[in-house]
Amino acid sequence: MSHLLEVKNLRIELTTRDGVAPVIDDLSFTLNPGETLSFVGESGCGKSMTALALMGLLPEKVGRVAAGNIIFNGEDLSQASDQRLRAIRGNDISMIFQEPMTSLNPVFTIGEQIAEVLRAHQGLSRRTAWAQAIELLDAVRIPNAKDRVSDYPFQMSGGQRQRAMIAMALACQPKILIADEPTTALDVTVQAQIFDLLTDLRNQTGAAIILITHDMGAVAEMAERMIVMYAGRKAELGPVDQIIEHPRHPYTKGLIECVPHIQSNPSIERHDLVEVPGIVPSLREFGKDQCLFASRCAYLTEACLTSRPDEKHFANGQSADCWHAEAI
Amino acid sequence: MSDLLKVENLSVRFEVKRGGGWNKKCYLYAVDDVSFTVKKGETLAIVGESGSGKTTAALAVARLVKAHSGTVALAGENILQKEAEDLRQTRQKVQFIFQDPYSSLNPRKRAEAIVREPLDSLSQKTEVEKAKIVDELFEAVGLRPEQQRLFPHQFSGGQRQRIGIARALATQPELIICDEPVSALDVAVQAQILNLLRKLQKNFGLTYLFISHDLGVVQHMSDSIAVMYMGRVVEHADRLSLFQTPRHPYTQALLSAVPTVDRAKRAQQKRILIPGDPPDPVNLPLGCRFANRCPVAEAICQTVEPELKSDANGHRTACHLV
Numbered sequence: 001m002s003h004l005l006e007v008k009n010l011r012i013e014l015t016t017r018d019g020v021a022p023v024i025d026d027l028s029f030t031l032n033p034g035e036t037l038s039f040v041g042e043s044g045c046g047k048s049m050t051a052l053a054l055m056g057l058l059p060e061k062v063g064r065v066a067a068g069n070i071i072f073n074g075e076d077l078s079q080a081s082d083q084r085l086r087a088i089r090g091n092d093i094s095m096i097f098q099e100p101m102t103s104l105n106p107v108f109t110i111g112e113q114i115a116e117v118l119r120a121h122q123g124l125s126r127r128t129a130w131a132q133a134i135e136l137l138d139a140v141r142i143p144n145a146k147d148r149v150s151d152y153p154f155q156m157s158g159g160q161r162q163r164a165m166i167a168m169a170l171a172c173q174p175k176i177l178i179a180d181e182p183t184t185a186l187d188v189t190v191q192a193q194i195f196d197l198l199t200d201l202r203n204q205t206g207a208a209i210i211l212i213t214h215d216m217g218a219v220a221e222m223a224e225r226m227i228v229m230y231a232g233r234k235a236e237l238g239p240v241d242q243i244i245e246h247p248r249h250p251y252t253k254g255l256i257e258c259v260p261h262i263q264s265n266p267s268i269e270r271h272d273l274v275e276v277p278g279i280v281p282s283l284r285e286f287g288k289d290q291c292l293f294a295s296r297c298a299y300l301t302e303a304c305l306t307s308r309p310d311e312k313h314f315a316n317g318q319s320a321d322c323w324h325a326e327a328i
Numbered sequence: 329m330s331d332l333l334k335v336e337n338l339s340v341r342f343e344v345k346r347g348g349g350w351n352k353k354c355y356l357y358a359v360d361d362v363s364f365t366v367k368k369g370e371t372l373a374i375v376g377e378s379g380s381g382k383t384t385a386a387l388a389v390a391r392l393v394k395a396h397s398g399t400v401a402l403a404g405e406n407i408l409q410k411e412a413e414d415l416r417q418t419r420q421k422v423q424f425i426f427q428d429p430y431s432s433l434n435p436r437k438r439a440e441a442i443v444r445e446p447l448d449s450l451s452q453k454t455e456v457e458k459a460k461i462v463d464e465l466f467e468a469v470g471l472r473p474e475q476q477r478l479f480p481h482q483f484s485g486g487q488r489q490r491i492g493i494a495r496a497l498a499t500q501p502e503l504i505i506c507d508e509p510v511s512a513l514d515v516a517v518q519a520q521i522l523n524l525l526r527k528l529q530k531n532f533g534l535t536y537l538f539i540s541h542d543l544g545v546v547q548h549m550s551d552s553i554a555v556m557y558m559g560r561v562v563e564h565a566d567r568l569s570l571f572q573t574p575r576h577p578y579t580q581a582l583l584s585a586v587p588t589v590d591r592a593k594r595a596q597q598k599r600i601l602i603p604g605d606p607p608d609p610v611n612l613p614l615g616c617r618f619a620n621r622c623p624v625a626e627a628i629c630q631t632v633e634p635e636l637k638s639d640a641n642g643h644r645t646a647c648h649l650v
Contacts (some may be wrong), residue, residue: 042515042517143604158378187377188585188586189601191585191587192585192587192599193601217587217589218587220587220594258515259518260522260545260547261544261590262547263547263590263593265571266572268568273548275516276516279486
């Protein structure tokens with residue numbers, strides 16, 4: 001099977017006051033049609049940066065693709081012109097953002113905003129675009145779509161706004177849907193509705209989903225494969241269930257164990273949670289020739305401080321960038 | 329053990345403007361006839377989704393919003409009646425840890441001054457005594473003494489929350505209200521703060537009122553749990569019976585909605601999806617507030633509001649069908 005998206009040795013640099021920092025450092029991965037791939041990690045690890053790079057939305061003058069390729073359907077997006085990227089964005093690759101209130105325009109109705117996408121990319125007339133906007137709202141299960149289409153964002157609840165965002169993102173039947181923390185601002189019961197909807201829509205349209213999240217539970221429910229990011233680098237990649245069962249990178253292990261997972265039969269005795277001490281290093285540390293997780297790691301040895309770990313490979317495409325991956 | 333906090337029939341209402349004439353006043357009951365107790369040294373968690381009234385209930389207990397009716401008794405004394413100096417004394421006993429460590433610390437004050445502030449305004453200690461207390465607090469929450477001189481922006485999110493915790497401990501309160509204390513933090517840092525809160529509880533015999541929407545965190549932290557929906561407590565039970573035998577359909581849906589990494593649990597547990605959104609809090613339906621989304625609602629649920637009834641073991645549920 002040919003890959004829908006292939007990212008090779010991607011390096012993204014941000015210019016900061018302290019110099020140039022590689023916020024994405026030598027990242028390679030592939031995405032297959034119809035697959036859900038999840039990016040996991042703490043804030044500041046480069047999850048959202050990866051998404052922005054795929055969309056060609058890196059902050060102007062500050063961020064740039066310094067090396068590597070983003071090959072989508074045989075075309076290298078890292079070399080594409082602004083005009084070409086604009087044609088792809090919202091059409092072949094689209095994105096749902098975290099905060100549905102701030103990413104919708106408050107002075108236009110939901111219908112106008114969805115229709116705009118269709119008119120821009122597919123050249124539909126006002127009337128056809130409007131009719132399709134209603135259909136899309138219906139598809140994302142907004143009740144009474146015919147009336148709600150002329151609502152303004154403030155008239156909708158958080159869950160409905162996120163559905164409207166999804167409707168907009170799906171308007172042109174994209175091949176890749178990037179969902180950046182799509183449910184972080186929502187309640188759990190609404191989150192369950194949105195996940196359910198995304199899964200159904202994926203099965204209907206065959207779009208691949210890139211899900212960016214910090215919630216291991218969400219990853220386990222939604223994705224087939226995941227990439228754990230740490231300080232701009234890939235820490236671990238592989239099938240979700242396999243990684244959760246046997247993580248090979250100490251950071252992945254920490255991320256899974258530090259969360260109090262809900263149990264249907266809790267014990268009376270409660271133990272302290274496993275802590276991952278310390279915090280994500282600052283941008284100044286990024287790009288050093290050592291393991292960037294070393295200062296927080298329980299498996300620390302001399303090798304971790306002197307050279308960047310190699311990728312170690314395991315069954316079913318699991319790989320971990322850690323000197324001690326085999327021992328974990 | 330004895331009850332430290334006893335809340336009875338607490339209601340908080342807000343006036344809202346709705347169209348239809350200048351003088352049309354409407355009231356939104358954010359907290360509606362809520363009762364619960366917290367034993368000394370234990371943790372009661374209030375869970376619920378946004379708009380359920382959990383934070384408003386906590387603010388009313390801390391006298392940070394005005395209660396419309398009901399009583400809040402701390403160690404037997406109704407604190408809703410207290411005024412002036414009496415109230416100041418009470419404020420020392422009830423302290424608050426806020427959700428967002430970025431907006432709840434004054435950016436122009438040094439960490440030491442932030443932690444000392446409750447002592448300055450509420451106690452009558454000397455400067456030397458205060459400095460000593462601040463030193464002890466920094467140690468208790470795992471900050472280094474030299475960090476007292478720093479400003480909030482020089483700390484990470486987890487460290488800021490430690491400052492917020494130290495501030496809450498300053499007046500040696502009996503009750504600490506933790507309003508979503510870890511939801512603004514990264515997962516790896518969450519564990520550090522949750523462990524710290526449990527350690528402090530053990531060491532100082534603290535009582536927590538713990539507000540959260542994260543059921544995993546609640547299960548880990550609490551001794552009993554009250555589930556709120558649209559201003560009402562719909563279920564209230566101790567930790568084991570609530571998680572083992574959730575009775576209210578809303579609680580069941582809430583528990584099943586939490587995504588889990590446990591593959592066996594995912595396979596055996598069917599997710600209960602509740603459709604739609606909560607009703608308009610100003611024009612509440614006649615019957616049960618959950619009836620329009622409830623998967624098992626019957627005719628009676630549309631017309632009669634269920635009462636919170638207790639079984640023999642003190643497991644309280646507000647549902648006609650239980």
